[in-house]
Amino acid sequence: MGDVFIKNCQVLENRQLMEGTYLMRLRAPEIAAAAKPGQFVMVRTGSEPLEGGPLLRRPFSLHRLNSSGEISLLYRVIGVGTRIMGGVEPGRELEIMGPLGRGFDFSEAKEQSYLVAGGIGLAPMIALAEAMGDRKSKFFYGARTSKEVDVFLALIRQTPYEGELVLTSEDGLKAAKGMVTGPLAVALEEEPAQLFACGPRLMLARVAVLAREAGVRAQVSLEANMACGLGACLSCAVERASGEESGPVYSRVCFEGPVFFAEEVRW
Numbered sequence: 082m083g084d085v086f087i088k089n090c091q092v093l094e095n096r097q098l099m100e101g102t103y104l105m106r107l108r109a110p111e112i113a114a115a116a117k118p119g120q121f122v123m124v125r126t127g128s129e130p131l132e133g134g135p136l137l138r139r140p141f142s143l144h145r146l147n148s149s150g151e152i153s154l155l156y157r158v159i160g161v162g163t164r165i166m167g168g169v170e171p172g173r174e175l176e177i178m179g180p181l182g183r184g185f186d187f188s189e190a191k192e193q194s195y196l197v198a199g200g201i202g203l204a205p206m207i208a209l210a211e212a213m214g215d216r217k218s219k220f221f222y223g224a225r226t227s228k229e230v231d232v233f234l235a236l237i238r239q240t241p242y243e244g245e246l247v248l249t250s251e252d253g254l255k256a257a258k259g260m261v262t263g264p265l266a267v268a269l270e271e272e273p274a275q276l277f278a279c280g281p282r283l284m285l286a287r288v289a290v291l292a293r294e295a296g297v298r299a300q301v302s303l304e305a306n307m308a309c310g311l312g313a314c315l316s317c318a319v320e321r322a323s324g325e326e327s328g329p330v331y332s333r334v335c336f337e338g339p340v341f342f343a344e345e346v347r348w
């Protein structure tokens with residue numbers, strides 16, 4: 082992890098994209114300049130913890146980074162912290178800590194790559210798609226509903242990404258019906274390629290199996306409950322695949338992750 086900043090950042094925009102899902106843009110020049118796709122920030126959602134806001138900061142992936150000093154977060158309202166975030170008016174400042182953790186390593190991505198996202202796991206994958214530039218890649222996105230498909234298309238079209246899009250949704254209305262790992266498995270059989278993925282744990286576990294079967298490597302971005310975000314409290318520990326004889330070995334999602342090679346994780 083490189084330099085970490087704690088800054089009061091002005092909210093430039095906080096827009097509802099669909100029921101319960103928001104896009105927040107903030108002015109955060111130091112963080113934007115230092116961050117890499119797959120890294121995250123911790124957001125203090127309540128400026129007054131004793132007056133109802135949560136004491137602990139909440140982790141969010143960097144959804145977009147730009148050279149003019151802005152960052153974006155794509156977030157779903159889950160509980161108290163994200164509910165407060167949803168009500169933040171542009172112009173207000175939020176305390177942001179970051180960039181944190183280990184992001185995606187796409188330095189070797191010279192051949193074909195597959196980017197795989199499920200649901201709100203889309204957030205860091207858009208930053209990665211953007212950073213990969215003209216490297217050859219396909220973007221697999223699994224949505225629950227057709228509305229989520231619309232939101233995805235609107236977000237990806239704001240980027241210069243030109244790779245092929247492969248879309249699925251559970252309702253099958255505007256995309257192929259089913260899970261995104263279905264077409265991913267077919268693509269891996271036809272043309273094995275390295276994988277980058279973020280989404281629900283079950284999806285990532287399936288991605289790990291598909292990668293192993295295809296003989297390719299997968300980098301997966303994990304979530305965990307976090308308190309400090311800095312590697313100190315161990316609240317975000319996940320078990321590693323290669324336990325020692327003396328017992329299981331753990332990694333901190335906030336510090337060794339959130340991006341891991343799939344074979345590093347005990348699924």
Ligand SMILES: Cc1cc2nc3c(=O)[nH]c(=O)nc-3n(C[C@H](O)[C@H](O)[C@H](O)COP(=O)(O)OP(=O)(O)OC[C@H]3O[C@@H](n4cnc5c(N)ncnc54)[C@H](O)[C@@H]3O)c2cc1C
Pocket residue numbers: 121135139140141142143154155156157158159160161162163164201204205303304305306307334339
């Ligand atoms: C590295 C990292 C990156 C993340 N990036 C994003 C992102 O880009 N966009 C985004 O929307 N979220 C992201 N999350 C998840 C986000 O941090 C949580 O949704 C948020 O902390 C919830 O805070 P809250 O105060 O609203 O909910 P809380 O009040 O803390 O929780 C309410 C309830 O929901 C449960 N809960 C908490 N988090 C989740 C979850 N993720 N899924 C299901 N149940 C949950 C809690 O156990 C509790 O029961 C990320 C998490 C990590 C670790």
Ligand code: FES
Pocket residue numbers: 306307308309310311312313314315316317318333334335336
């Ligand atoms: S959140 Fe404290 S060690 Fe990861």
